[in-house]
Amino acid sequence: MTTSGDYELYYWPGLPGRGELVRLVLEDAGAEYRDVAREPGGVAALRAILDAPGGVVPPLAPPVLKHGALIIAQTAVICDHLARRHGLVGDDEAERLAAMQLMLTVMDLLTEAHDVHHPISSSLYYEDQKPEAKLRAAAFLEARLPKFLGYFERVVAAKNTRCLLGAHSYVDLAVFQVLEGLAYAFPRAFAARSAEIPQLLALRDRVRERPRIAAYLASPRRQPFTEQGIFRRYPELDA
Numbered sequence: 001m002t003t004s005g006d007y008e009l010y011y012w013p014g015l016p017g018r019g020e021l022v023r024l025v026l027e028d029a030g031a032e033y034r035d036v037a038r039e040p041g042g043v044a045a046l047r048a049i050l051d052a053p054g055g056v057v058p059p060l061a062p063p064v065l066k067h068g069a070l071i072i073a074q075t076a077v078i079c080d081h082l083a084r085r086h087g088l089v090g091d092d093e094a095e096r097l098a099a100m101q102l103m104l105t106v107m108d109l110l111t112e113a114h115d116v117h118h119p120i121s122s123s124l125y126y127e128d129q130k131p132e133a134k135l136r137a138a139a140f141l142e143a144r145l146p147k148f149l150g151y152f153e154r155v156v157a158a159k160n161t162r163c164l165l166g167a168h169s170y171v172d173l174a175v176f177q178v179l180e181g182l183a184y185a186f187p188r189a190f191a192a193r194s195a196e197i198p199q200l201l202a203l204r205d206r207v208r209e210r211p212r213i214a215a216y217l218a219s220p221r222r223q224p225f226t227e228q229g230i231f232r233r234y235p236e237l238d239a
């Protein structure tokens with residue numbers, strides 16, 4: 001038997017990262033949870049759960065959610081699991097699949113934004129791949145960013161409700177976080193694109209104003225973007 005109070009999130013402390021997409025779902029749902037790796041001794045607990053034999057299959061990388069006997073990895077799978085339990089995605093199968101389709105597209109965009117500053121390898125420092133990062137930034141900002149933003153803008157505009165799926169869902173929370181990250185990492189490029197994405201910006205503002213999200217954003221539980229994370233502000237990589 002699992003209850004919402006059984007939620008344990010395991011994610012690297014000190015950066016919002018992919019863990020933030022899970023936190024936003026938990027916070028919007030008003031669920032109780034432990035952010036285990038931010039507690040004393042938490043990083044050891046995170047490393048331990050990566051090796052834990054408890055789940056059906058072991059996780060490869062954080063975020064990891066422990067929910068009673070369940071141990072789940074992959075941000076999109078965790079968010080889907082929580083969203084189904086807390087009414088943040090519809091019951092209809094076609095809608096759930098569409099939500100997952102959008103969520104995985106958000107994760108693709110997030111990964112490409114990360115790869116701008118780490119185009120060769122995540123195991124190297126940014127300083128060891130700066131020329132490649134500059135090339136990757138140009139390609140990302142000129143081709144990939146407008147493609148992703150244009151896609152999400154079309155999807156949200158078609159519903160005309162400031163929600164990607166017509167009603168509020170976990171995917172809106174993920175898009176909110178990625179828009180915030182892009183605005184942090186690429187302030188000039190993001191500002192230059194803003195006139196093209198009025199519906200997405202309206203969605204972002206709507207999410208920001210949801211009472212539990214607004215309270216969370218003002219709380220110490222919310223961590224700022226930094227140059228340790230996925231969205232990094234390196235002015236030389238901004239348009």
Ligand SMILES: N[C@@H](CCC(=O)N[C@@H](CS)C(=O)NCC(=O)O)C(=O)O
Nearest residue numbers: 017018061062063073074075076107
């Ligand atoms: N597709 C996975 C990616 C997970 C991932 O890359 N996690 C990062 C932190 S955001 C990590 O710690 N990776 C370590 C590794 O890949 O070795 C997800 O969406 O959860």
